[in-house]
Amino acid sequence: MTVSADAPVRVRVPATSANLGPGFDALGLALALHDEVTARVTEGGLDIQVDGEGGEQVARDETHLVLRAMRAAFAELGETPPGLALQCRNRIPHGRGLGSSAAAIVAGILLARGLVRDGRLRLDDAAVLALASEFEGHPDNVAPCLLGGLTIAWTVDGAARAVRRDLDPAVVPVVLVPPFTASTERARGLLPPTVPHADAAFTAGRAALLVAALTGTPQALFDATADRLHQAYREPAMPEALRLVADLRVLGHPAVVSGAGPTVLVLARGEVEAERVRGAAPIGWAVSAPAVDVAGARILDPPR
Numbered sequence: 001m002t003v004s005a006d007a008p009v010r011v012r013v014p015a016t017s018a019n020l021g022p023g024f025d026a027l028g029l030a031l032a033l034h035d036e037v038t039a040r041v042t043e044g045g046l047d048i049q050v051d052g053e054g055g056e057q058v059a060r061d062e063t064h065l066v067l068r069a070m071r072a073a074f075a076e077l078g079e080t081p082p083g084l085a086l087q088c089r090n091r092i093p094h095g096r097g098l099g100s101s102a103a104a105i106v107a108g109i110l111l112a113r114g115l116v117r118d119g120r121l122r123l124d125d126a127a128v129l130a131l132a133s134e135f136e137g138h139p140d141n142v143a144p145c146l147l148g149g150l151t152i153a154w155t156v157d158g159a160a161r162a163v164r165r166d167l168d169p170a171v172v173p174v175v176l177v178p179p180f181t182a183s184t185e186r187a188r189g190l191l192p193p194t195v196p197h198a199d200a201a202f203t204a205g206r207a208a209l210l211v212a213a214l215t216g217t218p219q220a221l222f223d224a225t226a227d228r229l230h231q232a233y234r235e236p237a238m239p240e241a242l243r244l245v246a247d248l249r250v251l252g253h254p255a256v257v258s259g260a261g262p263t264v265l266v267l268a269r270g271e272v273e274a275e276r277v278r279g280a281a282p283i284g285w286a287v288s289a290p291a292v293d294v295a296g297a298r299i300l301d302p303p304r
């Protein structure tokens with residue numbers, strides 16, 4: 001056994017917004033809204049404490065997502081700790097399209113790696129990306145959660161890869177979070193098996209433009225956030241979100257559904273536009289403009 005029984009490990013993981021309109025399953029952005037999880041190897045049993053988001057819903061047993069991801073990473077590392085204690089401080093809302101599941105999975109894998117001697121050598125960063133993406137089912141939230149900034153992710157022979165870019169500083173992400181949830185599973189189930197060639201060609205062009213717009217040509221952001229691959233199909237799962245996206249776009253704002261919704265993301269071009277978006281938020285929706293998280297998931301000093 002090479003797991004460390006004395007030293008706790010603490011990790012900080014960011015919220016993420018995936019898709020960004022036309023970049024379905026590929027593009028993602030890390031936001032400075034973080035969960036923090038501390039893990040410790042114990043002599044036996046399981047102790048899971050949760051404060052904040054999801055605190056009243058998530059199970060405290062083997063089905064807990066952070067723990068399941070830890071188990072997967074321990075299995076990859078060939079380790080079985082005798083017992084585990086977890087302390088979760090959650091700030092990322094669950095089931096809203098802000099990557100809470102990816103954050104939980106990344107946290108679990110990094111904690112397991114951190115608790116194992118030479119974990120970093122035995123499970124390198126590329127392996128963490130691949131394992132976390134496999135666990136989540138797709139890499140678009142996992143990649144920015146791990147790397148920070150703007151990421152473009154793809155999969156080769158089942159293994160996820162990603163490149164990271166800095167966002168143009170003029171871009172101000174504004175998130176509008178409704179007081180209700182939507183299930184990622186349901187939203188995925190609404191997608192058709194095939195799409196018209198013209199819609200695929202349109203969306204591929206806009207996705208390419210979006211990378212340019214986010215990294216140096218923000219003037220193009222309105223055209224660059226147009227999508228025909230997924231958002232409209234998901235309308236039955238989140239009519240309010242699609243209505244808000246349409247209303248904001250009529251006003252000229254680059255609005256998209258964040259992840260599998262129902263949060264709406266606006267990639268505002270500066271503070272003036274961000275302020276206008278705040279003014280257009282429906283009653284009951286929480287609006288904020290979190291900074292871009294440029295660092296990605298980080299191991300922090302353990303709490304004293």
Ligand SMILES: Nc1ncnc2c1ncn2[C@@H]1O[C@H](COP(=O)(O)OP(=O)(O)OP(=O)(O)O)[C@@H](O)[C@H]1O
Nearest residue numbers: 058065094095096097098099100101104184259260
């Ligand atoms: N920190 C966490 N601890 C335990 N379980 C979590 C945690 N974060 C997410 N989950 C689980 O994942 C579910 C939410 O995942 P889901 O993929 O539906 O939404 P999301 O990740 O918040 O949004 P999206 O995938 O659209 O960005 C929660 O209901 C919960 O079961």
Ligand SMILES: [Mg+2]
Nearest residue numbers: 099100101102
């Ligand atoms: Mg998710």
